[in-house]
Amino acid sequence: MGRLQVVGAAVADGTGRDPTDVDVTVEDGWITQLGASGDEPGERLDAGGLTMTPGLIDAHVHLGLSSPIQPQFSFQISAAEIAADIFATAGAALDAGFTTVRDTGGIDGGVVTTIAKGKVRGPRVLSCGPVQCQIGGHGYYGADWEPTELWSGHHLPGLCALSMMSGNADELRGNVREAFRRGASFLKLCVTGGVVSAHDRLTDTQFTVEEIAVAVQEAAARGTYVTVHAHNNEGIRNAVEAGARCVEHGTDLDEPTATLMATRGVALVPTFAVVERLLHDPAEVGLGESVRDRVLGVRERMIEALAAAKEAGVRIGLGSDLIGPAQDRRGRELSLRAALETPMEALVAATQTNAEILGLSGQVGVITPGAQADLVLWNGNPLEDPELFSDPTNAVLVIQAGQIVKDLR
Structure with missing residues (x-):
């Protein structure tokens, strides 16, 4: 792989410090030096006029939901086309500057290994495999007449497996063990209803504290953690009491619950980008108009929840939650967060903080000696104009583990 010296860029290192003009030296996939690179041998890349950030991290993706949603759930799309859509989304994530993603439900282990082997372009993927759901809860999309036990027939082993249904703690224990057998690196449970749901409301709670604790116990036995899909405070508090380490969405998070999370x-x-997209055009992702009614007011409440979490001192990451086709503008999440906070806070959430949440602190998400050489060079300065994050063409050069994987110079 050799040595690569990137010179002339304004470097925003992911820690929140202001950008500095510093050369970055990469050897065999790792950052080895910051500062004047001198005349050492190796490739020299002139990045004058560009802004460098760490490779971005999306902590909430659904690669396995890259086809139109309702047709995919009703067996109208072939496995070959589903696979093509998944791999196209993976490549688009890389092209948008995302070198690491956490898949929070929908892919089976074969997708992770296929990307890791370099057979298709894509980011580093951490996956929970199928989401863990209670019978009839969020994550179940079978027809009303379809017996629950037939739902696993929607799985395509090695490719996509959206969710597993549990009726009690023993069934959940068996299902999470099966998820780990398939290669999951963490677990995700749905503990409230959801926006894109067929059989519940956002105000519903799902799984008991005792049931969630079973998943936490199984995750801890493997040195990993549980994150939860949760919109309402009762569900969040149940998950926190049971030992979950992360909350996705948190739409109605209030101050007392935020304080509990911080403690x-x-x-x-x-997850703002998916809300914007569903409000704009549900049909674009292959869903009916009824979803628009369910998502009304979510954006405003999620903004209030973000403010409550910040005030309480909660560690706040960043996830797009994009579903359906055309997941190419993943950086839109940073642009939306920049408007609610600052561009720098959005960048830190998408880099250093997300790395901490994923258990990769110091390995990715920062530009420092000893970290993986995941780097993005931006046309212009997205910290001055955060809309640049939304357009993947502004990520003119993407380096993943020291390899140039995109170059529009």
């Missing part, structure tokens, strides 16, 4: 060290991953 217990539980992180939050808000």
